[in-house]
Each structure stands twice: as structure tokens, then as C-alpha cells.
Amino acid sequence: MIDQQIGALFVQIAYIGASAAFILGLRGLTKPDTARRGMQLAAVGMLLAIIGTLLNHEIVTYQFIIIGLVVGSAIGLPMGLLVPMTAMPQRIAISHMFGALAVTLVGIAEFVHYRDVPGGPGVVKMIALGFETLFGALTITGSFMAFGKLQGFITGRPVTFPGQKLINAAVFLGAVGLYVTLVLTQSGGATGDAGLIMFAIMTVLALVIGVTLVLPIGGADMPVVVSLLNSYAGLAASATGFAIGNNILIVAGALDGASGFILSILMSKAMNRSFANVLFGAFGGEKAAVSAKSAEGLTTRSVTPEEAAMRIGYARNVIIVPGYGMAVAQAQHAVRELAELIEKRGGRVRFAIHPVAGRMPGHMNVLLAEANVPYDHLFDLEEINEEFHACDVALVLGANDVTNPAAKNDPGSPIYGMPILNVQDAEQVIVVKRGMATGFAGIENELFYLDKTSMLFGDAKSVLSQVVTEVKGL
Amino acid sequence: MTALLTAIGAAAAFLAVTTADTATAAASTTLVDAQIVEVYVFLLAAFTGFQIITKVPPLLHTPLMAATNAISAISLVASIVIAGAERPFFINVMGMVAVAAATINVVGGFVITDRMLKMFKKTEAPK
Numbered sequence: 075m076i077d078q079q080i081g082a083l084f085v086q087i088a089y090i091g092a093s094a095a096f097i098l099g100l101r102g103l104t105k106p107d108t109a110r111r112g113m114q115l116a117a118v119g120m121l122l123a124i125i126g127t128l129l130n131h132e133i134v135t136y137q138f139i140i141i142g143l144v145v146g147s148a149i150g151l152p153m154g155l156l157v158p159m160t161a162m163p164q165r166i167a168i169s170h171m172f173g174a175l176a177v178t179l180v181g182i183a184e185f186v187h188y189r190d191v192p193g194g195p196g197v198v199k200m201i202a203l204g205f206e207t208l209f210g211a212l213t214i215t216g217s218f219m220a221f222g223k224l225q226g227f228i229t230g231r232p233v234t235f236p237g238q239k240l241i242n243a244a245v246f247l248g249a250v251g252l253y254v255t256l257v258l259t260q261s262g263g264a265t266g267d268a269g270l271i272m273f274a275i276m277t278v279l280a281l282v283i284g285v286t287l288v289l290p291i292g293g294a295d296m297p298v299v300v301s302l303l304n305s306y307a308g309l310a311a312s313a314t315g316f317a318i319g320n321n322i323l324i325v326a327g328a329l330d331g332a333s334g335f336i337l338s339i340l341m342s343k344a345m346n347r348s349f350a351n352v353l354f355g356a357f358g359g360e361k362a363a364v365s366a367k368s369a370e371g372l373t374t375r376s377v378t379p380e381e382a383a384m385r386i387g388y389a390r391n392v393i394i395v396p397g398y399g400m401a402v403a404q405a406q407h408a409v410r411e412l413a414e415l416i417e418k419r420g421g422r423v424r425f426a427i428h429p430v431a432g433r434m435p436g437h438m439n440v441l442l443a444e445a446n447v448p449y450d451h452l453f454d455l456e457e458i459n460e461e462f463h464a465c466d467v468a469l470v471l472g473a474n475d476v477t478n479p480a481a482k483n484d485p486g487s488p489i490y491g492m493p494i495l496n497v498q499d500a501e502q503v504i505v506v507k508r509g510m511a512t513g514f515a516g517i518e519n520e521l522f523y524l525d526k527t528s529m530l531f532g533d534a535k536s537v538l539s540q541v542v543t544e545v546k547g548l
Numbered sequence: 549m550t551a552l553l554t555a556i557g558a559a560a561a562f563l564a565v566t567t568a569d570t571a572t573a574a575a576s577t578t579l580v581d582a583q584i585v586e587v588y589v590f591l592l593a594a595f596t597g598f599q600i601i602t603k604v605p606p607l608l609h610t611p612l613m614a615a616t617n618a619i620s621a622i623s624l625v626a627s628i629v630i631a632g633a634e635r636p637f638f639i640n641v642m643g644m645v646a647v648a649a650a651t652i653n654v655v656g657g658f659v660i661t662d663r664m665l666k667m668f669k670k671t672e673a674p675k
Contacts, residue, residue: 096619097596103612104603110665113615114629117658120622124654127625133632138644142631146651153652154659159667162610165660169617169653176623176650183630256554304613311620316586318626325593330620332597333612340606392634429606436609436655443667450670454606 078131089322090269095119096326100333106449123322159444160404163296163433164224169289170303171217177209177310178277184317185273195317200260202316204253207273208280209310214283217303218345223293224433230293242286249279252536294398294475294513296433298341303333337435344429344455346492372520374510377528379537382504383544385528390464392416392423393458395495397431399472399507403534406445409471411542413447419545425451426458426495428476459496468500470521472534474513477521488517503527504532612665618657623649 095115102112133139157165181203188195195203222228252272259269291299308330317322342348384393392486394413400406413423425447427438439452453461462468470477477497480487503526512518520528530537604612627650631643 092622093593097593097600099619100597100600100604100612100615103608103615104600104605106605106608106665106668106670109608109611109668110662113611113658113661113665116615116619118656120619120658123622123625124628127628130629130632132629132634134634135632135640138631138640139628139647142627143646143651146648147655149648150652150655150657151659154656154663157660162664163675166610166613166617169614169657172652173617173621173623176627176646176653178617179646179649180623180626180630182633183635183639183642183646259620284573300613308616308620311623312590314626316583316590318629319582320626321586321589323626324590326619328590328593329597329601332594332600333616336598337609337613338600396559414660427606434610435613436606436611439563439607440610440664440667443664443669446669447670449607449668452607491667505654523647531667 081129081131085130087125088122092119092123092126092322093325095122096329100329107444127540138464147273159440160401161225163437164439166434167217167220167224167300167303170300170307171221172306174210174213175309177314178214179306180314181207181210181310181317182273182277186270189270194260197257197260199317200257202313204256204273204276206310206313206317207277208249208253209306209313211277211280212284212287213303213306213310213431215281216299216306217284219285219288220296220299220303222527223291232292233289238286238290242283245279245282245286249276249283250465252276252279275532291432294430295345297435297437298338298345298347300434301334301337301341303334305331305338308332308334339546341430341435344493346489372523374522374529375525377504377530378536379530379532379540380544382528383528383541383548385418385502385504386388386412386467386469386541387419387548389416389497390421390466391465392421392467392469393426393462393497394423394467395426395428395468395470395473395477395497396442397428397471397473397476398433399474399534401432401437401441401472403472405471405534405538406441406447408535408542410442410445410447410536412538412545413451415542415545419548423451424453424458424461426453426455426462426497428455428473428493428495431473431476440539455493455495462496462499465500466502468497468503470497470503470505470507471538472506472508473509474519475517478513478517478519479521480519487535497521498524498526501526504530506530506532506537508533607668610666611661614657614664618653618661619656620651621653624654632670 096119099112099116099119101106185203204296206321219228223230253276256272256276257267288299308327312324312327312331315321315327394409396409401410416423425442431438442452443449477495478489479498481489481492481494484490498521502520503524505522505527507529509531522529601612624647627643627646631640631647
């Protein structure tokens, strides 16, 4: 008995240490130079928590634990070491699925376990258990859908069909209805077979919600979705903590939930959508129909890589605006080469990064960092937007909607009000683009038709390589 | 500094729960008290998270996601108990799958976060 109490105390101390390590670790992430050490501290915290748990007196057999740990490490380690930086959005999406899967299985196992406990889980635990399983299950399928869209085996276009909202609402209400019923019936005592069936149906409905939530969402809205699923996975983990009375889960889940929540808000602000709009997954749907200004009667000017090289090569102040097109073409290394070349010639190069450029928060930063672009060359929207005035050449690289001046001066535009990069203020603009297709919002970008704008058509990577060769020859 | 203070606060609440747990062993009627303290822990942790994470620059948002994902794989702790406790066979197996899924995130998550953070470098001093 005494031994058991000392053991329990040790476990709690390990958990407290782990909580502190997590919080301090995240604090390290507020600065690039402390970030790595911070995360190493967090990893040590995690190890501490795991060791502490293995000493838990409830554990009687170790073979299942060992198999799970070995299999998980065998999959996780190569995933961590080998996944290329370009596949990072998919990898983040699928990791939310694994986290949610663990949480949901714990929720189901706990619920089933309470069938043998006199009195059942009780109202309070049932609230936590139900929440955990509901959010866990919808995050499993939601993350898998997001993964599919990012990986490309599920269409990146919004999938809609008549009556979709009605069906979604019915499924959602069904799941919530079962959840509430389960909680209310707990005051009556034990979990009977009826409870088990209700719980099973609720879980299945939650799985369906995950699919229908992400199905109508298009590729460019992925930063919001991925952040939101991040938050859900965290909240589900926190609920697990409530369900089994474990504080480290509550703390870690709350940290993850808060982080995902903040990112979702930042992303939806950067797209000028209300948070409610995001929560109910209403985005991406009706946009295709709204084509504000047509491009008729407007002409663009296209340039050859040689001409572009002349302008870029002699520029003193260049701002590069990367977008999803850069990621698709994997042009980040060519961009870095160009940037170094300009600097060698005495020019200054900065990168302007819109919060929703790419497919997840911070996507462009990671790609450019991978290509060895120093992070003090990367600037956020607020930091650099006033600098476009003083810049000789703005090089837009596979970005579209985030540079559209219509967001500022056309109240009829669907993206009106969205914060954009003030590329149009630059002396000259060079846009590298594959063709004249519209961006994700399905609207024309008047930036492309300005007198100061030149279009450089082609695949970003090959076009930039040509520009680099030309600049070298200047 | 606020972050540190809140962290200490959270730790204190944590200890309070430990004591409350011992108390519940004596008198099971105080169960609700323990759960109220859990709510405190959640609120303090969420508040701390908010304070710190709003200060993370957009530059590091992807590593932040990877990192919080790895941290929330702490559900491994709950999975381990289910895989190893005295439960029916199929529950242990479910626990085993949960352990595997959470371990993927713990191992893969910390490794990939470190790989990413290693890439962020400042301009080198001119040679």
C-alpha cells in the first residue's frame, strides 16, 4: 500500500515535470534560436511522462505495450526522418489522424470498461468520454480526407451536391442527440446494451461528420482546415484527461487545442472569413459562380526569361512573393540561387510571405528554410507591406489571390476585405505563372493587367533556372 | 515572465489534484472537488498556451503545428494503461493499436520538428 502511494507520487512528479517541459518547450518556439533546444526539452518531458506511466500499478502485462511501442516507432521514425519538406502539409494532416485514433480508441475502451463498473461512468465522466470520442472520431476521418486532398488522391476541388447541408445537419444533430442522451441516461446508473449501441452509432456518425466536413472544402482553404483539426485533436486529448482523471493529458491537450485555435483564427482572418464561417465548413462552396470582373478587353504583357533577367539583375531592391505555385514546381532552390545572385551583384532581396500562402500555416517559410534561405530574409505581411513602395522589382512566384488588388478596391469582389500583399505598389512587377488560369477564388487578378506588370509564363522552376543563367551572363 | 508564472500556477494546481486524489480515497463524496480542480488545470493550461502561442512568429507556424501535435500525443500515456491493465483481451488489443498510433506521433513528431527547426538559419557573417 505504502509502495503504491510512493509509486503514484513518483508518477505525478514525472507528469508535473513533463508539463513544465512542454510549456517551456513551446516558449522556446517564440524565437528561432531557442526553438530547437525548447523542443528537445519537450521531448525529454515526454520521455519522463512515458517512463512514469510504465510504473503505473494498474499495468499487469507489458507485451501489448511493447508491441505497440515497437510498431509505432518502426512507422514513426522513418516518417519523421524521410518525409520530404515538400510533403509537410500531408504529413501534418495524417499525424492529426494518428493522434485522434489513439484518443478515440481510449474513449471506446473506457466506455466499454465502465460496463463492468457498478454505477457506470456517471454524468461528469460521460460528458468527457462522449466529447473525446465525438471529436476524436470526426478528426480521424476529417484528417484523412485532408490528407487525401493534399496528397492528391481525393480531388482538391470542393465537392458539393444538392441537399448536402441538410444531410450534414441531420448527421450532426443525430450525433449530438445521442451524446446528450448518453450523458442524461448516466444519472440512471449502469451502462446497458442500449447505451453501448447508442455509443457505437454516435461514433459512426462522428466518423461520417469528419468526411462531410472536409469534402466541400477546396485546396486553398486547407490552412484553416489543418489548423482546425489540430485544435480538435488537442481538445479530444484534453477530454481524455478529464475522462480518466489524468492531468498531463489535460495540460498537453489544452496547449494543442489553444495552438490550433489560434492558428485557425489567424488563418481565417488572413482570408477575411469569420470564424463561424470556418467552423461550419461553409467555405469553398459557392465561389465558382461569382466571377466578379471579366478580363475581356484587357491585355497582359509577357516577357522572356532574358528580359526578366535584365530587370532583376540590375534591380537594387527586390521583393519575392512566393505562393503555392512555388511549392508545386519545387522552385525554392532555384529561388534561393537567384536571390544569392542578386545579393552578390549588390542588390537586396526580401521575401514577403502571406499567412495563407500555400497549404498550411508557415508552409512557405519551411520550404525556403529548407532551401537555405536565411530566416531574417523572410517577412510577414505586416512587416513588409509598406516596403513595396521602395522596391524596384516585385517577383510574384506562383501566388495569385493574395496579391489581387481587388481585395482593396473592388467591394463587389468575393475576396474584398482580405488582407493582401501590396505588390501593385512596386515599381515593376514580374509574375511567374504557368498560364492565365484564375487562382483558387476563381476571379481575375487585375494585377496581371497593370502596365507595370510583366508576365513570365512557364513552370516556376525551369523559368527561374533560365533567369539565373541569364543573370550570371550579364 | 507571465508564462513562467502561469506555469508555476499550473504546477500548483496539479499538486492540488494529487492531494485531492488522496482525499477522495478517504471520502468518495469529494469526487466533484477533484473534477473542479481538473477544470482549473485545463483553464490555466489553455490560458498559458494562449499567452505563449500568440507570441510564436508566423515564421515558425509549421514547426509549431508539428510540435503541438507531438506533445498532444501524450495520449500515449492513457493508451499504455489500457494496453497493459487487467482488461478483456480485445480491449488490450485496442490499447495496443492506440499505443502504436500515439507512438508514431511522439517519435515522428519530435524528429520532424527537430529536422525543420534545424533548417532555420540566420544570414551567415560575410566571409
